[in-house]
Amino acid sequence: PPDVEQLGRATWTFLHTTAAYYPDKPTPTQRANMLMLLRSLPIVYPCTWCATDFGEEIEKSKPDVSSRVALSRWLCEQHNTVNEKLGKEKFDCAKTDERWKDGPAD
Ligand code: FAD
Numbered sequence: 001p002p003d004v005e006q007l008g009r010a011t012w013t014f015l016h017t018t019a020a021y022y023p024d025k026p027t028p029t030q031r032a033n034m035l036m037l038l039r040s041l042p043i044v045y046p047c048t049w050c051a052t053d054f055g056e057e058i059e060k061s062k063p064d065v066s067s068r069v070a071l072s073r074w075l076c077e078q079h080n081t082v083n084e085k086l087g088k089e090k091f092d093c094a095k096t097d098e099r100w101k102d103g104p105a106d
Contacts, residue, residue, distance in 0.1 A: 004050065007046065016075060017101075061074070072097070
Protein backbone atom coordinates (compact mmCIF):
# COMPACT_ATOMS: atom_id res chain seq x y z
CA PRO A 1 0.00 0.00 0.00
CA PRO A 2 1.14 3.59 -0.58
CA ASP A 3 2.72 5.73 2.15
CA VAL A 4 -0.37 7.87 2.74
CA GLU A 5 1.55 10.70 4.44
CA GLN A 6 4.23 11.05 1.78
CA LEU A 7 1.68 10.66 -0.99
CA GLY A 8 -0.46 13.34 0.67
CA ARG A 9 2.39 15.83 1.00
CA ALA A 10 3.42 15.27 -2.61
CA THR A 11 -0.15 15.57 -3.87
CA TRP A 12 -0.92 18.74 -1.92
CA THR A 13 2.36 20.23 -3.18
CA PHE A 14 1.34 19.44 -6.74
CA LEU A 15 -2.23 20.71 -6.34
CA HIS A 16 -1.46 23.94 -4.45
CA THR A 17 1.45 24.77 -6.76
CA THR A 18 -0.66 24.10 -9.84
CA ALA A 19 -3.42 26.34 -8.43
CA ALA A 20 -0.89 29.06 -7.57
CA TYR A 21 0.20 29.22 -11.22
CA TYR A 22 -3.26 28.73 -12.75
CA PRO A 23 -4.33 31.66 -14.97
CA ASP A 24 -6.17 34.67 -13.56
CA LYS A 25 -8.49 34.40 -16.54
CA PRO A 26 -8.55 30.75 -17.62
CA THR A 27 -9.98 29.85 -21.01
CA PRO A 28 -12.91 27.42 -21.14
CA THR A 29 -10.45 24.67 -22.11
CA GLN A 30 -8.16 25.44 -19.19
CA ARG A 31 -11.14 25.38 -16.82
CA ALA A 32 -12.39 22.09 -18.24
CA ASN A 33 -8.96 20.49 -17.88
CA MET A 34 -8.57 21.63 -14.26
CA LEU A 35 -12.04 20.37 -13.46
CA MET A 36 -11.17 17.00 -14.99
CA LEU A 37 -7.96 16.81 -12.99
CA LEU A 38 -9.83 17.45 -9.72
CA ARG A 39 -12.72 15.15 -10.54
CA SER A 40 -10.29 12.38 -11.46
CA LEU A 41 -8.76 12.33 -7.99
CA PRO A 42 -11.61 10.48 -6.27
CA ILE A 43 -11.28 7.82 -9.00
CA VAL A 44 -7.52 7.42 -9.32
CA TYR A 45 -6.07 8.45 -5.95
CA PRO A 46 -4.43 5.33 -4.48
CA CYS A 47 -5.44 6.03 -0.84
CA THR A 48 -8.94 4.71 -1.26
CA TRP A 49 -10.53 6.12 1.91
CA CYS A 50 -8.92 9.51 1.19
CA ALA A 51 -10.35 9.34 -2.32
CA THR A 52 -13.85 8.43 -1.14
CA ASP A 53 -14.00 11.28 1.37
CA PHE A 54 -12.55 13.75 -1.13
CA GLY A 55 -15.19 12.69 -3.65
CA GLU A 56 -17.92 13.45 -1.12
CA GLU A 57 -16.36 16.81 -0.23
CA ILE A 58 -16.17 18.00 -3.84
CA GLU A 59 -19.83 17.11 -4.27
CA LYS A 60 -20.67 19.36 -1.28
CA SER A 61 -18.38 22.16 -2.43
CA LYS A 62 -17.92 22.20 -6.20
CA PRO A 63 -14.41 23.05 -7.44
CA ASP A 64 -14.14 26.76 -8.31
CA VAL A 65 -11.95 26.87 -11.40
CA SER A 66 -12.97 30.41 -12.41
CA SER A 67 -9.61 32.03 -11.53
CA ARG A 68 -6.25 31.50 -9.88
CA VAL A 69 -7.39 33.17 -6.65
CA ALA A 70 -10.69 31.28 -6.52
CA LEU A 71 -9.06 27.92 -7.19
CA SER A 72 -6.32 28.51 -4.63
CA ARG A 73 -8.91 29.37 -2.00
CA TRP A 74 -11.15 26.42 -2.82
CA LEU A 75 -8.19 24.06 -2.57
CA CYS A 76 -7.04 25.62 0.69
CA GLU A 77 -10.50 25.02 2.15
CA GLN A 78 -10.49 21.41 0.94
CA HIS A 79 -7.08 20.86 2.51
CA ASN A 80 -8.35 22.43 5.75
CA THR A 81 -11.29 20.01 5.76
CA VAL A 82 -8.77 17.15 5.65
CA ASN A 83 -6.58 18.88 8.28
CA GLU A 84 -9.56 19.08 10.60
CA LYS A 85 -10.49 15.46 10.00
CA LEU A 86 -6.94 14.43 10.92
CA GLY A 87 -6.74 16.74 13.94
CA LYS A 88 -4.11 18.95 12.26
CA GLU A 89 -3.96 22.73 12.54
CA LYS A 90 -5.98 24.77 10.08
CA PHE A 91 -3.97 26.76 7.55
CA ASP A 92 -4.57 30.51 7.05
CA CYS A 93 -5.84 30.70 3.46
CA ALA A 94 -4.61 34.32 3.17
CA LYS A 95 -1.10 32.82 3.18
CA THR A 96 -1.56 30.50 0.23
CA ASP A 97 0.54 32.55 -2.22
CA GLU A 98 3.25 33.13 0.35
CA ARG A 99 3.50 29.37 0.89
CA TRP A 100 3.03 28.11 -2.67
CA LYS A 101 4.01 30.93 -5.02
CA ASP A 102 6.06 33.81 -3.68
CA GLY A 103 7.71 32.42 -0.60
CA PRO A 104 10.78 30.22 -0.22
CA ALA A 105 10.39 26.49 -0.71
CA ASP A 106 10.57 24.44 2.48
P1 FAD B 1 0.12 18.17 4.62
O1 FAD B 1 -1.28 18.19 5.13
O2 FAD B 1 0.48 17.17 3.58
O3 FAD B 1 0.44 19.63 4.08
C1 FAD B 1 1.66 19.92 3.39
C2 FAD B 1 1.96 21.40 3.56
O4 FAD B 1 0.89 22.14 2.99
C3 FAD B 1 2.00 21.86 5.00
O5 FAD B 1 3.26 21.70 5.55
C4 FAD B 1 1.60 23.32 4.90
O6 FAD B 1 2.71 24.15 4.61
C5 FAD B 1 0.69 23.36 3.69
N1 FAD B 1 -0.74 23.43 4.04
C6 FAD B 1 -1.38 22.85 5.08
N2 FAD B 1 -2.70 23.10 5.01
C7 FAD B 1 -2.88 23.88 3.92
C8 FAD B 1 -4.03 24.48 3.34
N3 FAD B 1 -5.25 24.33 3.87
N4 FAD B 1 -3.86 25.21 2.22
C9 FAD B 1 -2.62 25.39 1.67
N5 FAD B 1 -1.51 24.84 2.17
C10 FAD B 1 -1.63 24.09 3.29
N6 FAD B 1 -4.56 11.37 5.06
C11 FAD B 1 -5.25 10.56 5.90
O7 FAD B 1 -4.67 10.00 6.83
N7 FAD B 1 -6.61 10.36 5.75
C12 FAD B 1 -7.30 10.96 4.74
O8 FAD B 1 -8.50 10.75 4.61
C13 FAD B 1 -6.59 11.80 3.83
N8 FAD B 1 -7.22 12.38 2.79
C14 FAD B 1 -6.50 13.08 1.88
C15 FAD B 1 -7.13 13.59 0.76
C16 FAD B 1 -6.42 14.25 -0.22
C17 FAD B 1 -7.12 14.77 -1.44
C18 FAD B 1 -5.01 14.42 -0.08
C19 FAD B 1 -4.21 15.11 -1.16
C20 FAD B 1 -4.37 13.93 1.03
C21 FAD B 1 -5.09 13.26 2.03
N9 FAD B 1 -4.47 12.75 3.16
C22 FAD B 1 -5.19 11.97 4.03
C23 FAD B 1 -3.06 13.07 3.47
C24 FAD B 1 -2.97 14.25 4.45
O9 FAD B 1 -3.76 15.35 4.02
C25 FAD B 1 -1.53 14.78 4.62
O10 FAD B 1 -0.97 15.05 3.35
C26 FAD B 1 -0.59 13.84 5.37
O11 FAD B 1 -1.17 13.47 6.60
C27 FAD B 1 0.77 14.54 5.63
O12 FAD B 1 0.51 15.68 6.42
P2 FAD B 1 1.53 16.82 6.75
O13 FAD B 1 1.26 17.22 8.16
O14 FAD B 1 2.91 16.44 6.37
O15 FAD B 1 1.13 18.07 5.84
